[in-house]
Amino acid sequence: xxxxxxxxxxxxxxxxxxxxxxxxxxxxxxxxxxxxxxxxxxxxxxxxxxxxxxxxxxxxxxxxxxxxxxxxxxxxxxxxxxxxxxxxxxxxxxxxxxxxxxxxxxxxxxxxxxxxxxxxxxxxxxxxxxxxxxxxxxxxxxxxxxxxxxxxxxxxxxxxxxxxxxxxxxxxxxxxxxxxxxxxxxxxxxxxxxxxxxxxxxxxxxxxxxxxxxxxxxxxxxxxxxxxxxxxxxxxxxxxxxxxxxxxxxxxxxxxxxxxxxxxxxxxxxxxxxxxxxxxxxxxxxxxxxxxxxxxxxxxxxxxxxxxxxxxxxxxxxxxxxxxxxxxxxxxxxxxxxxxxxxxxxxxxxxxxxxxxxxxxxxxxxxxxxxxxxxxxxxxxxxxxxxxxxxxxxxxxxxxxxxxxxxxxxxxxxxxxxxxxxxxxxxxxxxxxxxxxxxxxxxxxxxxxxxxxxxxxxxxxxxxxxxxxxxxxxxxxxxxxxxxxxxxxxxxxxxxxxxxxxxxxxxxxxxxxxxxxxxxxxxxxxxxxxxx
Numbered sequence: 001x002x003x004x005x006x007x008x009x010x011x012x013x014x015x016x017x018x019x020x021x022x023x024x025x026x027x028x029x030x031x032x033x034x035x036x037x038x039x040x041x042x043x044x045x046x047x048x049x050x051x052x053x054x055x056x057x058x059x060x061x062x063x064x065x066x067x068x069x070x071x072x073x074x075x076x077x078x079x080x081x082x083x084x085x086x087x088x089x090x091x092x093x094x095x096x097x098x099x100x101x102x103x104x105x106x107x108x109x110x111x112x113x114x115x116x117x118x119x120x121x122x123x124x125x126x127x128x129x130x131x132x133x134x135x136x137x138x139x140x141x142x143x144x145x146x147x148x149x150x151x152x153x154x155x156x157x158x159x160x161x162x163x164x165x166x167x168x169x170x171x172x173x174x175x176x177x178x179x180x181x182x183x184x185x186x187x188x189x190x191x192x193x194x195x196x197x198x199x200x201x202x203x204x205x206x207x208x209x210x211x212x213x214x215x216x217x218x219x220x221x222x223x224x225x226x227x228x229x230x231x232x233x234x235x236x237x238x239x240x241x242x243x244x245x246x247x248x249x250x251x252x253x254x255x256x257x258x259x260x261x262x263x264x265x266x267x268x269x270x271x272x273x274x275x276x277x278x279x280x281x282x283x284x285x286x287x288x289x290x291x292x293x294x295x296x297x298x299x300x301x302x303x304x305x306x307x308x309x310x311x312x313x314x315x316x317x318x319x320x321x322x323x324x325x326x327x328x329x330x331x332x333x334x335x336x337x338x339x340x341x342x343x344x345x346x347x348x349x350x351x352x353x354x355x356x357x358x359x360x361x362x363x364x365x366x367x368x369x370x371x372x373x374x375x376x377x378x379x380x381x382x383x384x385x386x387x388x389x390x391x392x393x394x395x396x397x398x399x400x401x402x403x404x405x406x407x408x409x410x411x412x413x414x415x416x417x418x419x420x421x422x423x424x425x426x427x428x429x430x431x432x433x434x435x436x437x438x439x440x441x442x443x444x445x446x447x448x449x450x451x452x453x454x455x456x457x458x459x460x461x462x463x464x465x466x467x468x469x470x471x472x473x474x475x476x477x478x479x480x481x482x483x484x485x486x487x488x489x490x491x492x493x494x495x496x497x498x499x500x501x502x503x504x505x506x507x508x509x510x511x512x513x514x515x516x517x518x519x520x521x522x523x524x525x526x527x528x529x530x531x532x
Contacts, residue, residue, distance in 0.1 A: 001054060005115045008048040008060060013037055015057035016050075023102040032062075032100075036084065040064075043089050047096065049119045051103075051112045058107045061116035062100040065093035068133065073179045073197055077135055096124050098134035117173045124202050132200040135181055139190040140164045150180045150194045167196060174484070175200045203479040217476040219362045219389065221421050222248030222256040222302070223459075225442040227466035228429040231265050234285060238292050244468060249300035251470050254362045258307030259425045259442075260320070260370050260395040261435070263289055268431040275346045275433050280318065283310040290323050290331070297325040303360055305391045307423070308336065308369050310347070317350045322367045322393055324358050332358050336369040337378060346434050355502055357385040363475050366418075370394035373422075374408045376415065380500045383416035383490065388475050392422040395438065402439050410456060413445040415489055417481055419458070419473045420445045426464045439464060444471040449485050451477040 008016070013034050020031040041048060044064055051059035064081070067090050071080055081099055082088040098120065103112050124132055141153050144162065154177055156162040167177075175198040184195035224244050231237040241258075248256045266285050270278035286309040293306045306323035311333075313319060320336035320343065335352025343349040355378055357364045366382035366389070373379070373392045382390065392409055396402040405422060413420040424440025443460035446452040459471035482490060 002052075003110070003112075003115075004052045005119055006050060006052065007045060008037075008041065008050045008057075008062075010038060010041060012050055012057045016060050019058055019060065019104040020100075020102060022105055036086070037062075040086055043086060046123060049116050051115055053107055053110070053112075058104040059112040059116055060100065060102055061098065061120060063096050063098050063120065063132075064089040065127075065129070066090055066095055066097045066133075067093045068095045068097075068130075074181070076181070076183060077185045077195075080135070094130050096120060096127070096129050096132045098132060101134075113169055114173065121200065121202075124200075125204050128205055129202055130205050131202045132175075133178075134170075134175075134198050135184045135195040136170050136175075136198045137166050137185065137188055137191045137195055138164050139166055139188075141192055141194060142190050145192050150192075154180070154196060170196070170198050173200070203483050204476060217474055219255070219473050219475060220251065220253045221389075221419075221444060221469075221471050221473060222251065222253035223421050223423045223442045223444065223461070223469040223471070224248075224256065224258050224262075225423065225440060225461045225465065225467050225469065226259050226262045226307075226425045228265060228425050228427040228435070228438055230268055230429070230431060234266065234288065237263065237266055238289070241289075241292070242296055245296045245300050245302065245304065247468050248470070249302050253302050253470065255303045255305060255360075255365075255389070255391070255421075257305040257391045257421055257423045258393060259423045259440070260308040260322075260393040261310075262307040262393075262425060263309050264432055264435045265429060267435070268429075271431055271433060276348050278433070279310050279347045280312055283312045283318065285309070286311050286321070290325070293323060293325040294329065294331050297327045298329050301327050303327050303362065305365075305367060305393065305423075307393045310349075311335075318348055319352055320349055320369055321352075322369055322391075324360070324365070324367065326360060328361070334367040334369070336372055338371045338375055340371045342434070355381050357382050357387040363388040366390045368392050370396070370405060373412060373420075374404055376408075376412065377500050379412040379416050379418075381502050383418060384500075387416070388418055388478055389473065390416070390418055390420045392420060394422055394424045394440070396424060397437050397439060399439050402441065406441070406443065409443075410445045413456065414448050417447050417478055417485075417490055419478075421471075426466060442469055444469065444473065446473070447478070447481055447485075449481055449487075451481060 017031050024030050047063040049061045050057045064086055066088055080088060080097060101116055120132055144153050157164045157167050177196045178199045179197040181195040181197050183193050186193060245256060267278050267282040270281040293304050297304045304325040306325055308320050308322040311319045311321040322334045324332040337351050339349045339351045357366050364386040366387040368378055390412060394405045396405060409420045409422050421444045423442045425438045426440045428437055429435045441461055441463040444458040446456050446458050448456040459469055461467050461469045
């Protein structure tokens with residue numbers, strides 16, 4: 001047996017007519033005249049598909065392209081086809097409208113309808129249409145019409161309590177019922193002239209107004225596993241940073257990510273000072289380093305996630321801040337939410353108040369700093385905001401600390417259906433207190449399903465070795481996973497029982513915290529006062 005799916009041709013009309021008569025024998029054995037098929041092939045040839053078995057066409061799918069707002073959800077078959085003339089076809093239409101799908105009864109055990117629907121879906125994606133619509137008959141409804149309303153009948157078909165040859169097939173092919181249509185196809189006594197308005201949504205559709213300059217779904221990441229080393233001055237440190245930016249740019253990377261506290265070698269000059277004082281001295285370098293990262297992002301055409309650096313804000317408090325420096329010159333900041341006991345004890349750091357995803361020319365990204373990734377609520381909030389790639393700069397001194405970051409990062413990728421890139425520091429820094437040893441194996445993690453590596457690891461660096469990790473991630477696979485994955489974690493959450501919510505807007509929360517602190521001394525966050 002030889003089976004082939006292809007576009008319909010004029011010479012296939014004889015087989016089409018024969019098959020259609022067999023299929024519609026229950027409602028009179030009607031069929032399209034040759035002139036109608038010829039016209040359809042002339043105005044929209046790429047939209048007409050057939051399946052050929054051993055040289056004979058036995059399954060056909062016919063469609064037109066329509067501006068659906070011109071019709072709405074209360075149309076009839078006569079209206080949508082322009083009185084069967086297909087004058088409603090519009091080359092600029094936003095939906096593919098299925099006007100026929102039928103399979104010869106002798107070949108229904110071959111599941112040929114699925115092949116036709118797959119061809120339609122692929123065409124819909126190629127044409128960047130919103131989806132596929134069709135009026136679906138419910139031919140078994142006549143057997144239940146005395147006891148079930150159309151809505152009740154459809155519900156039982158969905159629950160697999162009742163079988164309907166058309167609706168059951170449509171539902172199994174990822175269509176959903178948008179509406180029940182009355183009087184859709186006069187003469188369809190099997191369906192009692194009812195039909196279901198079925199819709200398949202193209203998850204890859206992008207409206208023209210929303211299209212961005214960077215439209216490729218393949219995003220290249222450059223993850224820097226940074227060797228701690230001493231530098232003579234700020235300029236030599238920035239030269240090392242530029243070396244890595246240049247390297248990832250040569251590979252046409254879309255993002256470069258640096259580790260947490262990658263600039264701490266600059267603290268060596270302050271090693272004679274108490275640690276809280278030394279790190280505030282280091283914070284003096286944060287603004288010039290961020291400005292340089294923005295400059296490099298533009299000149300090397302790469303978005304830079306600038307690791308993290310200490311920042312003393314206008315309120316006098318010390319934060320751990322990561323920067324997103326976009327290649328268009330704009331920049332954003334993220335302040336670490338969860339401060340480790342070590343950061344509080346040695347530096348007097350406080351946590352930030354904003355959790356948000358950031359728009360880039362390569363999709364929405366999130367940033368979490370080291371310890372933050374061990375709190376699943378943050379990743380879930382970012383996923384709810386549309387995050388596709390999560391960047392996690394980290395710094396760990398021991399293998400067990402690294403294991404916490406790694407395994408939690410992998411969990412965030414799976415539970416939030418996103419990619420996660422972690423970047424850490426390696427090597428020793430004996431001239432800087434509290435930064436003397438480092439352990440890391442930077443990596444890019446994926447969700448866990450057939451579209452991704454079996455171990456859900458896209459790429460990983462050599463442990464404790466300075467290197468650049470280059471990895472490509474495909475954002476379209478995330479959409480496919482979300483809609484058609486073996487499991488659909490985000491969709492299957494029982495939000496009727498639980499939810500994760502962001503209590504207050506970040507800046508508003510910070511202002512309220514400050515106001516509370518003025519009235520309640522116990523609410524004052526740790527603050528290190530540095531004497532001149």
